[in-house]
Amino acid sequence: xxxxAVAIAVLSFIGMFDALYLSLKRNAGPIPCxxxxxxxxxxxxxxxxxMGIPLxxxxxxxxxxxxxxxxxxxxxxxxxxxxxxxxxxxxAAISAVLVGIQAFALKAYCEYCLLSxxxxxxxxxxxxxxxxHKHPQ
Amino acid sequence: xxxxVKALIxxxxxxxxxxxxxxxxxxxxxxxxxxxxxxxPTLKSTGGGHFRGPEKAKVTLxxxxxxxxxxCKAYHPLVLEALSRYPQDVRLEFHHYPLxxxxxxxxxxxxxxxxxxxxxxxxxxxxxxxEHQDEWSKSPNPEPDFIALAQRLGLNQNAFMQAxxxxxxxxxxxxxVVRAQQANVEAVPTFFIDGQKQNLPPSITAFxxxxxxxxxxxxxxxxxx
Numbered sequence: 224x225x226x227x228a229v230a231i232a233v234l235s236f237i238g239m240f241d242a243l244y245l246s247l248k249r250n251a252g253p254i255p256c257x258x259x260x261x262x263x264x265x266x267x268x269x270x271x272x273x274m275g276i277p278l279x280x281x282x283x284x285x286x287x288x289x290x291x292x293x294x295x296x297x298x299x300x301x302x303x304x305x306x307x308x309x310x311x312x313x314x315a316a317i318s319a320v321l322v323g324i325q326a327f328a329l330k331a332y333c334e335y336c337l338l339s340x341x342x343x344x345x346x347x348x349x350x351x352x353x354x355x356h357k358h359p360q
Numbered sequence: 361x362x363x364x365v366k367a368l369i370x371x372x373x374x375x376x377x378x379x380x381x382x383x384x385x386x387x388x389x390x391x392x393x394x395x396x397x398x399x400x401p402t403l404k405s406t407g408g409g410h411f412r413g414p415e416k417a418k419v420t421l422x423x424x425x426x427x428x429x430x431x432c433k434a435y436h437p438l439v440l441e442a443l444s445r446y447p448q449d450v451r452l453e454f455h456h457y458p459l460x461x462x463x464x465x466x467x468x469x470x471x472x473x474x475x476x477x478x479x480x481x482x483x484x485x486x487x488x489x490x491e492h493q494d495e496w497s498k499s500p501n502p503e504p505d506f507i508a509l510a511q512r513l514g515l516n517q518n519a520f521m522q523a524x525x526x527x528x529x530x531x532x533x534x535x536x537v538v539r540a541q542q543a544n545v546e547a548v549p550t551f552f553i554d555g556q557k558q559n560l561p562p563s564i565t566a567f568x569x570x571x572x573x574x575x576x577x578x579x580x581x582x583x584x585x
Contacts, residue, residue, distance in 0.1 A: 240381055294367045294371050298370070301364075
């Protein structure tokens with residue numbers, strides 16, 4: 224069993240919870256922050272949705288997909304972890320933009336979004352690069 | 361059972377567990393954000409501000425707010441709910457704190473509310489401006505939106521527009537900004553209850569609990585006298 228696949232599965236499982244929690248909380252009044260200040264500002268800003276769909280829903284789709292690929296790899300059903308790299312690259316780039324928006328445009332931080340950015344970055348760093356032919360265990 | 365079927369079962373179970381946990385936690389009443397032992401910053405009487413509720417209320421809730429701030433809009437129903445639960449015991453003292461560097465229309469919104477106040481409709485405009493925040497906050501020129509709201513309240517349009525440009529009203533808002541800075545208000549909304557700075561209440565339950573405890577403290581003090 225690849226330790227890398229297990230780590231990616233754990234990270235994406237946490238991400239699934241984070242994204243689902245945010246999707247449920249988004250339209251239910253103030254969203255409490257425990258570490259940062261400005262969760263409601265960030266999560267109700269015009270940057271928090273795309274075509275009317277909350278970004279947390281896109282995050283949820285990403286995490287479910289990555290989790291599924293990691294579980295298929297762990298169960299030996301295929302070398303599916305190799306497919307994580309490009310979505311994770313896109314996810315890391317989008318997360319960087321979203322953190323930048325929090326820092327410079329909104330001047331408010333949402334801890335749930337920062338957690339998601341850390342998770343995506345970790346998944347990106349852990350995902351096997353396509354130019355590495357031998358899949359490290 | 362094939363490996364792929366096993367994997368699918370694990371995925372479905374994991375999604376169900378994450379979903380169940382997310383639903384459970386999202387329905388939990390939130391706790392106040394901090395219970396540190398350090399005393400909360402206090403607010404001495406600042407002067408100014410607009411009052412809602414009885415003059416002899418036992419508890420005064422001071423709010424520093426920005427009409428374009430989404431958090432202030434989110435907390436607005438909580439404030440109204442708290443006032444309606446304690447109509448005799450709680451009053452609101454609202455101060456403007458427009459964060460113009462990130463909310464381009466916030467100063468104009470404060471002026472619109474003050475201008476409505478000149479015709480005796482301060483709180484009506486205060487509520488309407490929050491309710492319609494999504495409409496005017498994205499506009500490059502929100503003045504027509506404010507005029508439309510003023511018309512809904514039956515205000516004299518010319519007097520309203522003139523008041524919005526009045527240096528006296530601008531000065532009133534800027535005095536509130538100075539008060540906010542003197543009170544070390546770092547973000548909006550910031551609430552003080554009887555002069556004590558509050559952690560942002562995450563729910564109406566937490567908000568009411570805090571007010572209840574202040575009312576209870578006041579009652580105890582009066583009983584002991």
